[in-house]
Amino acid sequence: MSADEISPQPPISADNARTVAREGGWAGLFNVLGAIIRYGNAIIVTRVLGAKLYGLYVLANRVVTVISVPSGLGLPTSLVHFTATYADTGQWGKLRWFIRAAFRTAVLSSGVGAVLILVLGPWASHSLFEKDGLLLPLSGLALALPFWVLYQVCAGGLQGLKAIRGKVFIERIAHPLVFSAMLLIAGFYFRSLEYVLVCFFAAAVMVFILGLTWLRKRLALLPSPPPSPPMWGRLLSFSTPVMFMQFLNYFITWSDILVLGHFGSAANVGVYGIASTLGQGVSMPTDAMGTSLAPSFSGLSGRGEKAELRRLFHTSTRWIFLLATFAGLGLILAGPAVLRLFGRDFEKGYLALCLLALGQMISAAYGANGTLITMTGHPKVNLYNAIFLGPGNLALCLFLIPRYGLVGAAASAAFSWTILNATRAVEVWVLLRIGPWDRTILKPLAAFLAGAVCGGAAFHFIHPLVGAAVGLSIYAGLWYLLRPEPEDWDMLKRAWGKLRRGPGS
Numbered sequence: 001m002s003a004d005e006i007s008p009q010p011p012i013s014a015d016n017a018r019t020v021a022r023e024g025g026w027a028g029l030f031n032v033l034g035a036i037i038r039y040g041n042a043i044i045v046t047r048v049l050g051a052k053l054y055g056l057y058v059l060a061n062r063v064v065t066v067i068s069v070p071s072g073l074g075l076p077t078s079l080v081h082f083t084a085t086y087a088d089t090g091q092w093g094k095l096r097w098f099i100r101a102a103f104r105t106a107v108l109s110s111g112v113g114a115v116l117i118l119v120l121g122p123w124a125s126h127s128l129f130e131k132d133g134l135l136l137p138l139s140g141l142a143l144a145l146p147f148w149v150l151y152q153v154c155a156g157g158l159q160g161l162k163a164i165r166g167k168v169f170i171e172r173i174a175h176p177l178v179f180s181a182m183l184l185i186a187g188f189y190f191r192s193l194e195y196v197l198v199c200f201f202a203a204a205v206m207v208f209i210l211g212l213t214w215l216r217k218r219l220a221l222l223p224s225p226p227p228s229p230p231m232w233g234r235l236l237s238f239s240t241p242v243m244f245m246q247f248l249n250y251f252i253t254w255s256d257i258l259v260l261g262h263f264g265s266a267a268n269v270g271v272y273g274i275a276s277t278l279g280q281g282v283s284m285p286t287d288a289m290g291t292s293l294a295p296s297f298s299g300l301s302g303r304g305e306k307a308e309l310r311r312l313f314h315t316s317t318r319w320i321f322l323l324a325t326f327a328g329l330g331l332i333l334a335g336p337a338v339l340r341l342f343g344r345d346f347e348k349g350y351l352a353l354c355l356l357a358l359g360q361m362i363s364a365a366y367g368a369n370g371t372l373i374t375m376t377g378h379p380k381v382n383l384y385n386a387i388f389l390g391p392g393n394l395a396l397c398l399f400l401i402p403r404y405g406l407v408g409a410a411a412s413a414a415f416s417w418t419i420l421n422a423t424r425a426v427e428v429w430v431l432l433r434i435g436p437w438d439r440t441i442l443k444p445l446a447a448f449l450a451g452a453v454c455g456g457a458a459f460h461f462i463h464p465l466v467g468a469a470v471g472l473s474i475y476a477g478l479w480y481l482l483r484p485e486p487e488d489w490d491m492l493k494r495a496w497g498k499l500r501r502g503p504g505s
Helices: 014-072 075-089 092-128 132-160 164-186 193-220 232-263 266-303 306-340 344-364 369-375 379-432 439-461 464-481 486-501
Strands: none
Touching (some): 014 092, 014 266, 092 193, 132 164, 164 193, 232 379, 266 369, 266 379, 306 344, 306 379, 306 486, 344 379, 369 379
8 A cells, every 4th residue: 555545535525425335235235136036046946957957057157158258249348438438428429329339249249159159069068078968058048148148238338327226137136036937937847957948048038128128218318419420440449358358357257167067077066156156245245336336437537536536446445345255254154054055965065165255355355446447448458467367267277176176166266366356456556556445444354354253263163153143243343333434334324214214215
């Protein structure tokens, strides 16, 4: 931390703090609801399919997820940048052109991605992963890929127009909600992988229709100026590095499962898939805040408000750290009981779950640095990170997973996230002269350490659930006694007021 970051700084402006807190709070709430639905969905699917078939489904899902990134050409993220920029400056013709161009391009590119998976599916199933049953889920999920990409484009457009709640609902809640509902209707009567894939496809189609409807309604409220001249060069020069960066980042994120899919059994992939899904819950605060911060980062950077940008980054990093470590501590302490919900076969993933949660907590301590880099006009920096760090992560997976299985996969993932975010922190300092922390991070850090020690003792000597209750109570209570910052008090008071007035207020 530099001297100016250690010394007291004036608080972030009330408008920015409240906007980020409000939209980030809604995004966080929707992320939590989406996670609950996804976890419930995973319980249903694991109970229907068992560890082996679920492992095949998870492996196919990760392959299609990685392919969906180049299929989307970075368009969802690019729309956030361009729509936010042109909405702030009132350039409605350019805004509408970028949205139309993104949809036309996404239809073509996602169709190519789906065909590619269908053509290469037999080779991937029999030669790359050596699992004969993998072809069916690969083919089924490939058919859903175009709708998957298109509803992400809708979500990007909504986010750029600052419709954060709609964006998060589309991306985080809508698909797992519809998917789960369809599984509950007849999943236990049609206990087959084929039915699961049909439900996934139908949910993707419905969510795309919903996202498109919401985006059209939002656009109908905006002025309709004459069409703008084509700007393909500007769109592709921004979206292409974003696409490569996201592709390599996804590859970093999912290479643990992909390598485990080659060296391990389908059942082990299923066990690790559940641990990975639970571990992702710790990253929800980063995702939620990143969603609400992206337009603000872009706007402040464009207006040259460097001091406000620094304060916003510090405040959001503190909030992300607080929420992520709270979630991660609870997950680690209650882990054995949580894993038991998915079936006895999944309990052996506890150590992997601990490593994944720890890696996500360390990553959260650096804040939404990837979003800050991209939204301040440096998407190529994130691309270079992925280019240089991706092969190292793959090499680490290839070294650890054949030797240590689930634990090796988790260790490689956690280490890679830590290195990536530490690297980004250095880059943010070099590019913007902004560090990830100021002195206000010390209060939640002290509360977290106290909660971890006390909760760990209760975990060891009494019971995991008691440990979780004790650890989280100590964490929350000590943080409160240490007196949160003014922005934190304001956020808490507003959240409490909304809870007292009810959800309809």
